[in-house]
Structures are given as C-alpha cells and as structure tokens.
Amino acid sequence: MANPKQRHTHHRRDRARKQYDVGLINTQECPKCKARVLSHRVCPTCGTYKGKEMINTTPKLSVKGGSASSGKVEKTKQAA
Numbered sequence: 001m002a003n004p005k006q007r008h009t010h011h012r013r014d015r016a017r018k019q020y021d022v023g024l025i026n027t028q029e030c031p032k033c034k035a036r037v038l039s040h041r042v043c044p045t046c047g048t049y050k051g052k053e054m055i056n057t058t059p060k061l062s063v064k065g066g067s068a069s070s071g072k073v074e075k076t077k078q079a080a
C-alpha cells in the first residue's frame with residue numbers, strides 16, 4: 001500500500017478539517033403540525049405529505065392492548 005511521503009503541516013491539516021463542518025440543514029415547516037421537516041419528505045411527526053396522510057402515526061392500541069389485558073387477567077386469576 002502507498003504511504004504518504006511527508007506529513008502535512010498543522011496549518012494544512014486544520015485547513016482541510018475546517019471543511020468537515022456541516023452547515024445548517026434547510027428545513028421547512030409542516031403545514032399541518034408546524035414541526036420542522038426536510039423538504040420533499042413525509043413529515044415524521046404527523047405522517048402527512050402535501051396535505052395527504054401517507055403514514056399512520058397513531059399507535060396500535062387495539063391489537064397490543066387486547067393481548068396484554070388478557071394476559072394480565074390470566075395472571076390475576078392465578079394469583080387469586
């Protein structure tokens with residue numbers, strides 16, 4: 001493998017590292033929930049894009065809650 005012939009000076013190293021710094025990301029305000037979102041992307045907070053709902057962001061309570069409640073009932077019966 002090729003190795004560098006000479007090490008770079010501190011100034012040259014720091015001048016290169018100065019470019020690593022990332023600038024501010026340009027975000028826009030969601031028209032529905034007013035959260036900061038990337039342009040041309042679905043809003044991760046409310047799941048809408050151009051006023052239409054693309055992702056269902058509401059938590060699934062009916063499926064998980066039903067199974068968990070039945071499990072709790074079984075445990076309480078065993079304890080009593």
Ligand SMILES: [Zn+2]
Binds near residue numbers: 031035044045048
């Ligand atoms: Zn939103």
